[in-house]
Amino acid sequence: MRDFAYLRPREAGEAVALHARHSPGARYFAGGTTLFDLMKLGVESPATVIDVTRLEGLAGIDASRRGELRIGALAPMSDVAEHATVQREFPALSEALWKAASQQLRNMATVGGNLLQRTRCAYFRGAGEYACNKRVPGSGCAALDGLNRGHAVLGASEACVAVYPGDMAVALAAFDAVVDTLSPRGERAVPVRELHRAPGSTPHLETVLAEDELIVRIRVPRGPIGRASTYHKVRDRESYAFALASAAVAVQLQGNRVADARIALGGVATRPWRADEAERSLVGRPLTRAAARRAAELAFAEARPLAHNGFKVALGIETVTDALMIAKDRS
Ligand SMILES: Cc1cc2nc3c(=O)[nH]c(=O)nc-3n(C[C@H](O)[C@H](O)[C@H](O)COP(=O)(O)OP(=O)(O)OC[C@H]3O[C@@H](n4cnc5c(N)ncnc54)[C@H](O)[C@@H]3O)c2cc1C
Incomplete structure (x- = not known):
């Protein structure tokens, strides 16, 4: 692992301003269960890590509104899985979280980080050993002619056949959920269905978010x-x-x-x-x-x-x- 600067802001506005100041090469860190994994593997090597775990007001689950359930981006996966309203009104969301990872990981990992987890393709994670267009654009895709048992049968391209690995985003896509983001350019809402990109010829671009865009909450429409x-x-x-x-x-x-x-x-x-x-x-x-x-x-x-x-x-x-x-x- 390479040396990196560690910053710990208290407010979301401060976090995005710090990210903008240290970009390119900065990464938000929430539970760290994906980011530090990839840093240890050498797949990611940010110069600056911005710890968002202390940001105020982003870890709660608000079920008080009639129209939508609001889940703070820093809510632990286990809190959301166990929440009474989630279990009653969105069993698929609760189950998707329960069936993901392990209890220790679910306690540590946040829903914001979960949405942005990266593929488990062994060629992507085997940093430097294999061709991977997602890791090094233009280097090729070792999975196309390699061991591709776990790979995608839908939405793949000549450049990338890696599967999106997360469970929760699948349930959120079914419920037409939306993520709210914050960046130095302001706030915006992105439907979960449009958050992740198809690989096409640019598989290294995985979402529609800008590098400094912070997910602050997920909104799930309530209804029958x-x-x-x-x-x-x-x-x-x-x-x-x-x-x-x-x-x-x-x-x-x-x-x-x-x-x-x-x-x-x-x-x-x-x-x-x-x-x-x-x-x-x-x-x-x-x-x-x-x-x-x-x-x-x-x-x-x-x-x-x-x-x-x-x-x-x-x-x-x-x-x-x-x-x-x-x-x-x-x-
Ligand atoms: C052994 C193992 C098994 C697993 N099994 C499963 C499984 O079966 N199903 C499943 O769905 N997942 C599984 N996971 C993945 C796990 O759920 C994710 O690692 C976790 O949810 C990521 O959340 P985090 O808070 O730790 O994110 P981090 O590691 O902190 O961040 C992940 C990424 O998101 C970015 N990020 C984090 N928060 C924000 C934010 N608020 N705004 C913008 N960017 C942000 C970070 O910069 C980073 O790029 C597994 C992980 C491990 C290690």
């Missing part, structure tokens, strides 16, 4: 759609593992017909992936297992498997189908 929801995650072992395929699914029924449906995929795509066409196929019809399976197949219609990850298409279809049936049972 959240309650009958689930996060279904399939992985190599049932605990402490990233998703091979996952689905955040929500349904709202009127009588026995679907009035609204949300399907977001994880573990299979380069970014949190909403399956819009699959959702539309369910609306106005009874939610039978056959209808759920048809929707799941539509969700994977554009899948482009690599040499070792073809199983993710069949696994993903089963995962979405089962998730829809779980959500139906909860409606």
Whole structure:
């Protein structure tokens, strides 16, 4: 690990001003469970680390507003997973957090940092040993012809096939959540669905955020759609593992017909992936297992498997189908 300067502001405005002053080469640090990992691996080597853990007013969860739930960016993953309103109104969000990482990590890690975690692609993390366009633009992608069992079947490009690894962002994408950010240029709101970029020819650009933009909160719209929801995650072992395929699914029924449906995929795509066409196929019809399976197949219609990850298409279809049936049972 290289030497770096360590700064600890008290207010969000001070943090973004410090970041701007020390950019390029500065990084925010929240729980540190991704950032310090990548610094130890030599993938990231910021000259300045700005510790945001003491910023005032960013760790709370505010369920007092009728229209939306507000989650401070510094709220620990475990606090959000356990929050009574989250469990009651957004079970998929609570489950996505519970099924992520380990209890120790969930206590340490923040939801803001969770959204911005980076891929677990071994070629990306094996700093310097392998070609990786995400780490060194223009160097190539060792995963294309390498071991790509864990990689993306949706949203990949010739430049990058790395999977977005997080669970929570998948649930937030299903619920049309928004992140509020602060930078020296002011505040703005970014829908979670638009936060992460597809790799295209610039896989090193992972989000639409500027380097100095600080996530201050997440807002989740409240409504009937959240309650009958689930996060279904399939992985190599049932605990402490990233998703091979996952689905955040929500349904709202009127009588026995679907009035609204949300399907977001994880573990299979380069970014949190909403399956819009699959959702539309369910609306106005009874939610039978056959209808759920048809929707799941539509969700994977554009899948482009690599040499070792073809199983993710069949696994993903089963995962979405089962998730829809779980959500139906909860409606
Ligand atoms: C062994 C292991 C297993 C894991 N398993 C899973 C899993 O199954 N599912 C899953 O979803 N995750 C998993 N994770 C990832 C873990 O959830 C993330 O490391 C964690 O959520 C990151 O949060 P943090 O607060 O520690 O972020 P940090 O490491 O502090 O920051 C991460 C990134 O976000 C930036 N950042 C942090 N906060 C902000 C902010 N407010 N505004 C702007 N930028 C910010 C930092 O600069 C950095 O680039 C695992 C991690 C480990 C180490």
